[in-house]
Amino acid sequence: EVQLVESGGGLIQPGGxxxxxxxxxxxxxxxxxxNWVRQAPGKGLEWVSVIxxxxxxxxxxxxxxxxxxxxxxxxxxxxxxxxxxxxxxxxIYYCARSGSETGYCNGGSCxxxxxxxxxxxxxxx
Amino acid sequence: DIQMTQSPSTLxxxxxxxxxxxxxxxxxxxxxxxxxxxxxxxxxxxLIYKASNLESGVPSRFSGSGSGTDFTLTISSLQPDDFATxxxxxxxxxxxxxxxxxxxxxx
Numbered sequence: 001e002v003q004l005v006e007s008g009g010g011l012i013q014p015g016g017x018x019x020x021x022x023x024x025x026x027x028x029x030x031x032x033x034x035n036w037v038r039q040a041p042g043k044g045l046e047w048v049s050v051i052x053x054x055x056x057x058x059x060x061x062x063x064x065x066x067x068x069x070x071x072x073x074x075x076x077x078x079x080x081x082x083x084x085x086x087x088x089x090x091x092i093y094y095c096a097r098s099g100s101e102t103g104y105c106n107g108g109s110c111x112x113x114x115x116x117x118x119x120x121x122x123x124x125x
Numbered sequence: 126d127i128q129m130t131q132s133p134s135t136l137x138x139x140x141x142x143x144x145x146x147x148x149x150x151x152x153x154x155x156x157x158x159x160x161x162x163x164x165x166x167x168x169x170x171x172l173i174y175k176a177s178n179l180e181s182g183v184p185s186r187f188s189g190s191g192s193g194t195d196f197t198l199t200i201s202s203l204q205p206d207d208f209a210t211x212x213x214x215x216x217x218x219x220x221x222x223x224x225x226x227x228x229x230x231x232x
Contacts, residue, residue: 044212111174
């Protein structure tokens, strides 16, 4: 079964750092394009970052320069290192695989399936 | 970036109703549009790809249509399990932005 399980969320003070993890099962993280998507409390979905199966990485403007995405093939795990955290970073963070079936992608842009259950990050003093 | 706008933001309906949610792109995205369903406390679940193709296992009461800039998600006969928030997402180009969501409430 294809599954994603996030961890690492919690309460952190503004300016602090946190690292989220996303463990995958049923497929290989390094062979797939992987994303982080966040959702502020009561709000909509915001794409945060993508790491392609090669080496290309993109970030949303709102997190560029502060967040770093990486993966560990030996652990089949995706990470999101979040630095210089702000109150507006408060959200549930989901990891999601880019779609891998025909019709699920247009070049490097894809829908997201599956998603993890999410991990809550709260930035507050 | 391509902006996605959904309407309405909230929709009140009853079991058995036929409902339609609209999603509009700020420029043409051909049919590169997905729809998701999200229930409280849960991750989004992917329902439809390429505007009108149902993901395996999605009930046939769900349907999608549209191309270019205007798209719709229709539920032909609402079931109790369908009350949730629905999001569209364009994947014509990076970044694949989402609409702001439509909350489907029980009337």
